[in-house]
């Protein structure tokens with residue numbers, strides 16, 4: 466048994482910082498998006514960004530947290546050069562939300578608390594941490610709003626942590642409060658064999674790295690226990706290049722930070738009635754009811770807000786089950802293969818393609834190939850089909866001609882067939898398919914052949930194969 470707890474910091478996608486008007490994104494020239502507030506000048510007064518508060522309250526509601534009616538901010542005091550004020554404005558005593566829950570497949574994970582805080586500046590080591598002779602400081606990051614989400618240590622494996630983070634990302638995406646910026650986490654891991662002695666790994670950046678950290682820590686702790694070592698509660702760092710954790714420093718307790726109420730900011734009321742958009746669970750139910758999708762298809766399509774919207778745009782014009790199948794299966798795998806995202810795809814092209822497929826103008830195989838090219842090269846399906854002559858061969862005279870050729874050029878198979886080897890008839894299908902390069906509907910040919918089987922058989926047996934009329938075969 467393993468216990469994993471996460472403290473995840475998500476960068477919110479507001480336009481300005483948490484307590485001043487400086488832009489969150491834009492000029493990357495160091496120390497250009499700064500002002501007296503985020504540089505900690507004496508006398509500078511912070512003002513709370515109401516958008517950031519709104520985003521945090523929405524997320525707290527989505528996570529089923531209880532909301533505090535009134536909140537305030539506190540100063541977390543420590544000296545470090547990335548922190549110009551010598552304190553970070555955060556929330557300690559009264560978070561925005563507490564006691565929420567994320568439902569996973571096998572168990573639920575309790576959300577201990579969710580609160581807002583400001584990001585410190587960034588320390589830059591030009592030649593890397595070990596070799597640099599000096600350190601630069603960039604305060605562009607100082608004051609960017611972070612949402613901190615803390616869980617109880619109820620996650621039981623790296624795979625579950627992945628599932629948890631995927632859900633979290635889905636919610637953030639639905640609320641449109643996160644645009645793929647930096648996600649950082651403090652990860653605590655403990656195993657039963659040690660009596661759950663926790664190691665906390667600080668500042669792991671990115672969802673993938675968080676997962677790797679967990680996997681590494683479980684292995685390390687079990688290995689050390691197997692070697693007879695006794696584990697101590699400790700704070701560790703993550704070396705992403707080497708893929709290992711390392712002992713960093715003794716762990717401070719929360720008391721060490723000496724939190725005090727920040728008198729520059731007021732007490733804020735929380736709006737419990739804030740409206741939420743349709744969230745994934747509701748969307749799944751609606752998809753099943755409205756479009757008659759399987760629950761699994763609905764779950765995949767609702768896993769990302771834009772994916773769900775894309776599906777609905779296509780389903781307006783195409784049979785919804787076909788739209789669901791093609792988008793979740795073929796389109797998603799083509800996107801993954803080409804390292805592209807849904808937003809790069811023109812939904813109108815997918816509608817055109819699926820309409821060509823539904824009307825029988827192109828086969829399943831051709832449709833798949835074109836879908837791949839839409840993703841890769843943004844081709845126009847109709848023009849592409851026309852230019853390459855990829856319409857499905859439905860003209861029976863052309864099929865007849867190929868069937869006649871097949872018979873003419875495969876005397877051995879015909880002979881075999883005459884001698885009672887019925888499967889030799891399959892050569893006709895094979896040959897015709899080859900000649901039409903996958904354009905003929907493979908389902909259609911065997912059925913027609915089966916229907917005419919007795920006629921073909923009698924013709925081959927009673928006359929020379931060249932003498933019988935392909936017209937009467939009507940393949």
Ligand SMILES: [Zn+2]
Pocket residue numbers: 482485486487498499500501502503504608
């Ligand atoms: Zn500023």
